[in-house]
Amino acid sequence: MSEVQIRRTFLSKCHCPVSFLHLELKGDVLVCSSEGIYPQPAVTWTPDSAHQTQTRPMGDQLYSVSSSLALELRPPQRFTCNISTTHSWKSATYSLNPPVEMSSDVTLPCSSSSAPSAPVKSLSWTFNRVQSVLSRSGADVTYGAPWRPFVERLSESGALSLKELSPEQEGEYLCEVHTQQQNYISSTQLGRTKEAAEGPGAPAAVIGVSVCVVLVLAGVVVFFLWKRRQNKKAQNGAAEEQQTSLEERGDPAVLENLLQDNVGAPEEIIRRSSEEMKSTLTQKFKFLTENIRGTTEKMEFDEGFIELCITVGDSGQNHQEHEVLHMETQSRRAADETTVPCQDMFKPRPHSPQPIRLVLTKGVAGVGKTVLTQKLSLDWAEGRAHQDLQLLFPFTFRDLNVLRDTQFSLVELLHHFFSPSKDLCSFQQLQVLFIFDGLDECRLPLDFGRTRVLSDPTESASVHVLLVNLIRGSLLPSALLWITTRPAAANQIPAECVSMVTEVRGFADPQKEQYFRKRFRDQATVVISHIKSASAASTS
Template structure:
C-alpha cells in the first residue's frame, strides 16, 4: 500500500473551490459535512469563530453563546447549516478560515479533505453527482435493478432482536431507521496478536480513541471515498470489529441506505454475501453464488457483470469462514463462470483478477485479520462501537418511557463495570433487557429495586439467565432436563472459548449431546441457515463465556475445573479472561443463589476450588502488575471482601507505576483498596488515569496514607475529586501530584481540603501553576498544622501573590520548601526574605535554577543568616564573582550544614571569599561548587579544606 505524503496547505485549494459554480460549491460543502462536523467538534472553536468574524461571515459573540447553549455536536451541525444558508461567499469564507487556522489547530480530517480536493479536482463534483443519482441504465437493467433493490429492501428494512426472557414473544422486529444507532469507526493500520481478551482490549482502546480527537473518523459514506493514506479511491475495504459490536447490522444499514438512494448510487448493483452461508459450498462460480441469492437476475446477469466498476460485493464475517483466506496466493480466478473454492473467488475480487474495477467490502473480527495479508486493501477500519452520546440514544430507543430510560442510563453510568462494555450494541441490549426486568419486578419499592440491580458482569448474566430459566417451561419441576441442557451446552461453550469457536453446527451439537428442540435452547442460542446447513451461535460471545463457567458449578468435576483454570491462565491472547471472571463471580454464594431454584444444586466445592486457585495465582503474580490487575478483576466479580483480604491483606503497598490504567481499571482498584481498608502506599505514577480515572478512585482515597499520582494528565477538574477524597481522609500523610496540569478554577477546592487535612508532604512540581494559584495555596498552608514538606518546583511563581505565599510560610510549620526552576527573579528575593525571616521551622530551602542575581539578593542572604535553615540549595541561580563577598555572611548561620552553589559564575577571582565561607561556617558538613569557571589549582585548594574538619565534604569537580 502506498503511504501518503504530507499535504501542503496553500491558497490554490481555495482558488479551486472558488472556480466552482454555486450549486457545485453547495454539493461539495454537503459532501464533506460529516468530516466538517467532526472537525468542528475537535478544533478550537473560539479561534475559528474569531477568524470568521474578522471576515464578516458571522458574529463570533453570538455563535460562542450558541455553542455554550447547544454543546459541541449540535453546535457543529447548526454552524454548518447556517453557513450553507448564508450562501456561496459564506461557504468559501468558512473554508478559507479553516485553512488559515494556526498549524496546531489543523485536524487530520482537514488535511484529508484538502488532499481529496487537490487530487480529485473537477472530477469531484462528477463523483458527488454520480453517488447521488447513479448511472444511466438501459430500461431492462433499470427494471432488474428495481427488482433487486426491492429484494434487498425486504432483507434489510427490519432490525430483529431476540425476545426478552420472561416473555412469550417471538423475535422483536423494528424498522431499521427507528432503531439503528450510529457506530463510530476509525481508520487503522494493522492488526496484531492480542495480549488481552478482545472485548476487554477494545473497550480500553475505545476509551483511548474517544480521548484522542485527532484520529481519522470514517463515516459510512467515506468508506469508498478518497483515501489519503493509500492515495487512491479504495476498491477493497476492511471493516473490523469485536463480536457483537454491530458489523453485520452496520452492513445491513449500509445496504438499506443504498437501496433507498441515500448512499453510493455509483454502485448499480450491491451483493450482500455471508461467509457463514458460504461455508457449506465446496466449489462454486461467482455467477452461481450471485444467482443462489438473487435468482431473478439470471437473464440479465451477463449485462450486469459487463460493468465491474458499477458493482459492490459485501462479504460479511470473514472470521466465521472455516477456510483460510490467502491474499498472497497466485492461484486466482479470472472468469465469473469458473468453479472455485469461494475463498479463491473472494480473494480474486479483492486483488482485481476477477471483474477488474469492482469494489469489495469485507467484515471480520480483528483476531482473524492478524494472520491475513491486508496489503491488498486500500482502506482498513475498525468499529469502536457507540460513543457516549449514542449509548444514551440506544437506551432511549429501548425503553418506552423516558423515566425508565433515564433511570437505567444513570444507573449504568454510575456502574463502570456495566457501562464500559456498553460500547457494544449487543451488550447494550443485554443490559437494557436486565434492567427492564428489574424495573418490572419492583415497580414501586425503590430500596428493593436498588438491591436487585446487577453490580457486576456476573450478576448481570445471572439475572438474565434466571429469567430465561424461570419462564422457559410451564413445568416448574422439570429441573433434570434443565440441568442436562445447561450441562451439555456449557461443555460445548467451554470448548468454543478455549478454541476460538463461536459458530457451532450439528456436528458440535451431536458431539456434546446438545438437544436443540427445546424452547429453552432457543432462548439463548440463535439459529441461522436452512436444514441441513444450520449454524448456531450464542446470543453474544459473553453468553458463551458465562455458560462455559456455569457448567463447572452445575456438573462439578475437580480435575476438569483445575484443568480449565490452568488452561485459561496459559493463553497469552487473553481468550479466557472473561471466562475466569465469571468463574470468580459465581464463587460468590449470594450471586449463585439466584440460579439455585432453577437447577437445585450448585457445587460449593467448585466455589472453594476457584477461591483457592485465585489466591495461589495472586501470590504468584505480586511482581507482574498487569497479571495482578487481571486477578483484581476476578476479585471484583466475586464481591468478596474477605477474599480480597486473604489474597492481598498483608501487602501494605501497591505500585502500578507505568501501567496504563483506564477508568474501569481504577474502579476495580478502588474496590480492592476499600476491601483492604488501609493502604500504606499507593503508587500510580505515570499510569495516565486522567480526570475520569481519578473520579473512580475517590471512594477509596480515604484508605491511603501515601498517594502518588505523578504524571497522570490530571487537570483542574481533578481538584474537586481530590478534595472530596482528602476531606474524608485523616490518615493521608503524603500526596504527590507532580507533573500534571492542576492550574485552573478548581484548584481552590483542593487547597481548601488541604487546610484541614493531616498531610505532611505535598508535591505539586510542574503543574503549570501560575501566580493566581498561590493565593489559594497560601490559604491551604496557612491553616494546616501538619504540613512539613512542600514541593512547588517547575511552576511559575513570579508575581504579586508570591507575597501571600511567603506570608503564609511565616506561620506554617513547613520544614522543607522546594522552589527550584520556578521563574523567580531578583525582585522575588524581597518576599522570599520576608517569609524566611519570620519562620522558625524551615530547615531545607531549594531555590536552584532561578535567576536571583541582583540588588535584592542581599535581602535574601540577610534573612538566611538569622534563620534556622540547615540546607540551602542555590544551584544555577546566576551568581557571579561580585556576589561572593555577600555569600561569606552565610557563615553567620550556625545551623547551616549543606550548601549548594553549583553551576554559578564564580571564578578563581572570588575563590578567597568561598574559602572564608567554608572555613568560618563551623556547622557546614557539605558544600557543592560544581563550576567550569575555576581552575584545577583552585579546585584542589578548596578540596583540601576537607582536612579542616573530619565531617566536612567539598564537592567541586
C-alpha cells in the first residue's frame, strides 16, 4: 500500500474528537465554532433555527466548522449549539435572561433552570464583557480588583449576589460555566426598567381631574407666580455664576463628581490599562546597561542605541564560522538585500497583500536581538511607533521556563507577569503584540504535532500549551507575535505559522563607527583605525 493509502486507512479507524467548542455573540449573531476534528462533524441548534454552517478541511484530513445564528435580542431566549462526530460531541448554551431592575442589592442568575449536572471545571462572571468580577476554579475564587467589596455571595449554582451598588455598576453581566462536555453562557442586563424610570402611573381619571384643577387655579395664581419668579431671578443668576466659577477653577469636589461618571466604562478600563502598561515598560527599558570588565555601566536608551541592520528573509547559511567573523561577513552581505526598520516590522511587504501576524527574527549571540525588542517596546510606550496597538507584552523564554510545571489560563498568565492588565478579563477584541525573546533558551516542550488545540483564553493549561496555541493562531488569532532566536533553534517554529523571517546582521560600517564614537569618545579615532587595520589584515 502507498503512504497515502496507509494514512487514509489509519484515519478511517481512528478519530480526532471535538476537544473544544467556542460560542460567542457578535452583535446580534451567535457564532459556534471548533477545529481539529475527524471525521467531518455535524452541527445542530436547539431550538432548531435557520443557521449558516461552514465546514472546511484544515489539512491532514482534519476539519474546522463554524455555524452562525441570527438572533432577535428579546429576552428571555436560550439557544444550544451541538457539534458532534460519530465518536464525540460537545455543546454550548447561550441564555439571554430578562433584565434585572437596578437596586443597591441584587442577585443575578447564572443559568436557566436546567443548570449543568456535570462537575463544573470553571465559572466566571464578567462586567460588560471586559472587566472581571470573579472566577472560580474548584474551591478557589479570584476577584477582580474593584469588585471584591460589591460581592456578597456566590451560590453553588453560580448565582451572583451583589451589594451596595451604584449607577456605575449598571450594564451587562455575563456568567460562563465550563464542564467536561458542555459550556453555559448566561447574559443578564442590570439597570433601571422602563417602569422604574417613569415611576408608577396614575389612573387616567385622576390625571384628568388634576389637569382641570390646575387650569382653574392657573388664572388665579399666575400673577403671583410671575412675581415670585422675578424676585428669585437675580438670586438664581448669582448662584449659577458661583457654580460655574467653581467648575472653571477646578474645585476638587466638582471635578471628582464629573470624573466618576466615566469610571467602569470598558473603553476607560482599556485606556487606563494601556497607559499603565506604557508607564511600566518605560521604567523597565529606559536605560541600557553594558558590562565591561565586571563593571556595569548604565546610559539612557536613546543615547546608547545604534540602529541595527535587519534584513528580510533567511540567508540560508549554517553559520559554522566563529560568530564574530560571521557578524562581519553578514554585515557585508546585507548591502545587497532588503532591509526593514524595526518600526515597520509588521507592515505588509510590497507585492504581498497578506497581513503579517508572526515575525521570526534570527541572529547570532550578541548581535542585538534583545536590544531590538527593548527598542520596539520603548517606542510603543513613549508614543513614537506602533500606536495602533492597545497592549504590548514582552516575554523572555527564561522567565517562561520557570513556570514549566504551572497551570495558567492565558488571561491568568498575563495578569501574573503584567499587573497593569489585571482589570481586563478578555483580550479577544484588542490589538495586542506578544514578544518572545530567546527561543534558543526555551526549555518548554513545543510539540506542534501532539499539543491539543486550545482557543479559550480563560481555560487553564500548561504554559507550553498556551504558547503553542498562540503561535498556531488558535488563541487570540488577531494578536501579533515577534519571536527572536539564534539560527540553530529557528526550526522549532513550523514554517506555516511564520509570516516573515528576518535576520539581524549587526552594524553596517557607518553604524560601527557611530557606536565606537559614542562608546569611546576621545579615543574613538584610535579604536576605529585599529579595527580597520585588523580587518584588512584578516582578509588579506
